[in-house]
Amino acid sequence: MKIVIANGTTEAKFVIDMFKDDPNNELVVINSSKEVVDQIVATKQIRVTHGDPWRDYILDEANITFADVFVALSNSDTDNYASCILAKRAYSVKKVICLVQNPSNVEIYRKLGIDSVVCSTYLLTENIKSESSMERLVRTLTLENNKIVVTEVPVLSNYRVCALPIAKINFPRYASIAAIYRDNTVIIPNGQVVINAKDVLLIITSPDKQSDIISFIKEKRKK
């Protein structure tokens, strides 16, 4: 995999360490700071192009055409944006990843064509949200830039869905039970499988329906 690492300091060094030992990877490192270039060259023994990654002659020099991944790690959101857009439009890079500081840029950069936008504050708030779900004994995992949520819901004996085959519970169409954990085994469910108390249901849904499906499963059986 050809990976381009554009700007960044500690982030760049970390990404380089993650990928440099695999002989299948070709790392292309570009950095605007002479100081960072010297540090990387001295400690990582790889070639680094010195210059701004939003300039075409620098990307030409670094030879990034048809790279698989381009990741922009500077602390300026707009510099990262400009570098990613140039790499994608003019150098046919397959996937561009942009680090941003301002959480409100996450959605907008995606809309403007950046394949993946990473923001630590945004991730932090997403984590806080899933922590608050944890309090209700639910764990979540978000995938595909938060378009898919996988939620773990443990079943209690007083839930309406408990002791019924899946076909009988009128499970909403906006979600699906991907798997059931039961006594350390995984069951891939079909309509005949009966949900037991202490099962953990692994539910796939969109983020906006997550709380609906949790309430559906947690609905108590009528006495």
Next chain:
Amino acid sequence: MAIKNKIIIIGCGRLGSSIANYFSGRGENIVVIDSSEASFTRLDNNFSGYTAVGDASDLSFLENQGYIETARKVIITSGDDNLNLFLTHVADKIYGVEEIYVRFDDPQKSLLISGEPNVRGIYPFQLSFDNFLALDEEDEK
């Protein structure tokens, strides 16, 4: 839907302020945005538009004030090419602004706005060079 009647000028340096003064003289509905209050001293004493201090790279600032939704024309003149590129794409692709003018120091940025008939690039380097060639040709005669 908001009425699109404003001219938004981002950056109040020499170019931005001159454009703002020009449109103000024509009685247009103008908003000038700059991150520094001091920049607005470049505006004429009888400047009739609005000024707003803020970070144009923070889209929530542009949105909260309702500026960009009501823009008929957006003129982007900040000294940061990458910011200008981002704002151009936002005005064009997110808000569908009909007329966008953007200044770039690096003429190569034209690569990234080509094919958009509503976006016009202004390149001070190119203008100076063309000007030099014209002067030189005149002197040669």
